[in-house]
Amino acid sequence: MITSINPATGAEVVHFEPHNDAVIESALQAAAAAQRSWRQESVSERVKLLTAMARVLRSGKARYAALVTEEMGKPIVESEGEIEKCAWNCDFYADHAPNYLADEPIASNASESSVVFDPLGVVLAIMPWNYPFWQFFRFAAPAFAAGNGAILKHANNVPRCAMAIAEIMEQAGCPRGLFATLLIEPSKVASIIADERIAAVTLTGSTEVGAIVAAQAGKALKKQVLELGGSDPFIVLADADLKEAAAIAVKARYINVGQSCVNAKRFIIEESIADEFVGLFCAEVANLKIGDPNDRDTNIGPMARANLRDGLHRQVEITVAAGATLRLGGKPFEGQGYYYPPTVLDHVTRSMTAFREETFGPVAAIIRAKDADEAIELANDTEFGLGAALWTRDLESARKLARRIDAGAVFINGMVASDPRYPFGGIKRSGYGRELGVYGIREFVNIKTVWVGPAKVPPTTSPRK
Numbered sequence: 001m002i003t004s005i006n007p008a009t010g011a012e013v014v015h016f017e018p019h020n021d022a023v024i025e026s027a028l029q030a031a032a033a034a035q036r037s038w039r040q041e042s043v044s045e046r047v048k049l050l051t052a053m054a055r056v057l058r059s060g061k062a063r064y065a066a067l068v069t070e071e072m073g074k075p076i077v078e079s080e081g082e083i084e085k086c087a088w089n090c091d092f093y094a095d096h097a098p099n100y101l102a103d104e105p106i107a108s109n110a111s112e113s114s115v116v117f118d119p120l121g122v123v124l125a126i127m128p129w130n131y132p133f134w135q136f137f138r139f140a141a142p143a144f145a146a147g148n149g150a151i152l153k154h155a156n157n158v159p160r161c162a163m164a165i166a167e168i169m170e171q172a173g174c175p176r177g178l179f180a181t182l183l184i185e186p187s188k189v190a191s192i193i194a195d196e197r198i199a200a201v202t203l204t205g206s207t208e209v210g211a212i213v214a215a216q217a218g219k220a221l222k223k224q225v226l227e228l229g230g231s232d233p234f235i236v237l238a239d240a241d242l243k244e245a246a247a248i249a250v251k252a253r254y255i256n257v258g259q260s261c262v263n264a265k266r267f268i269i270e271e272s273i274a275d276e277f278v279g280l281f282c283a284e285v286a287n288l289k290i291g292d293p294n295d296r297d298t299n300i301g302p303m304a305r306a307n308l309r310d311g312l313h314r315q316v317e318i319t320v321a322a323g324a325t326l327r328l329g330g331k332p333f334e335g336q337g338y339y340y341p342p343t344v345l346d347h348v349t350r351s352m353t354a355f356r357e358e359t360f361g362p363v364a365a366i367i368r369a370k371d372a373d374e375a376i377e378l379a380n381d382t383e384f385g386l387g388a389a390l391w392t393r394d395l396e397s398a399r400k401l402a403r404r405i406d407a408g409a410v411f412i413n414g415m416v417a418s419d420p421r422y423p424f425g426g427i428k429r430s431g432y433g434r435e436l437g438v439y440g441i442r443e444f445v446n447i448k449t450v451w452v453g454p455a456k457v458p459p460t461t462s463p464r465k
Ligand SMILES: O=CCCC(=O)O
Pocket: 130, 131, 259, 260, 261, 262, 417, 418
């Protein structure tokens, strides 16, 4: 059974029988057929679907946001923000896809040569629960604009969000079959990836699951985009605006109850200002309001699942046992719901669990560095490479330091956040490929050279001869 549980109470809301093989087969067949027609439409026709998706998202915002909160516990104001961001992304690609997908002429010895962007086919999207709408729509808007179809396998703790996405696509006028949501067990995924009607795979999720899916897609030689875990550093140098840095640091760590791949997780603070920063940071954390995620002033609702909260608590206990100082939190709440208090661990060192592992929940690890060089070295001492934040008033030096950080994005005097306008993705064990911006829409296209003769000069193996 695929079960929707309210994490604020631990109570089952509803459960669903997983889709059987016949449903999977008919979804694949329909998607392949619908995509063959969809690819014939012009980009300007296809983006009308995106505009309609944005309209449906906005008109149903209250209901969709309530579903997010009820299924994974996100504070309601943040859930509403998630739905608005999905609509923005659809509008963004409706405006920009025609340009991003326009033919690109190439200067060559041909009479005419260009690069054109054709769709790949039907993409399997394996999506996580932490942003149950955003993660899908940030993939889907560019993928549909580029002429692809999509099958969604969502995380099994958000089945009602998955079904709401199917409803949105239908209400937006998505051609029948071009998109389907499958409620299936993870064991069904390998054969879908291997199916010849699936052209490519996109996955947002844990590094562990990413490695499994990458192996399955690699075996079938299918294109993949993997957006995986992160342990983003938030570096504060001695000359930074500490008050502002501390306020943004709290948001960067505790938004989404700390359950985002790009939450700041390791706070690497220059030694000389570390005590002052920790004081400011803890004062802000102590003000966070913990409670019912449906209350509009709640900052910290429940975590999404009991096992995630228990795993996080184990990481805290191991880190404290290894010598870290517990400044705030660290003790799970009694009573119903999967709540974990905002927790601050100080004097964390590089060998400790909260440094070495991703902490996917409301736990901040403070690490002290003797200077900027050591801060960068600590920032890079991780298997992950998703995002990083760097705080200093010296912008010239910041631009140079940013180039030394091993990550897919560096935000100077700000917090890492995804945005339709910029590419998003990681290096190392945070995955590969990019979503969003022009680079995101180019992931699921066939970048095709079209050469028209006769050649002005006979082609040779070396164009310089
Ligand atoms: O969990 C990772 C993605 C979060 C985001 O796109 O802001």
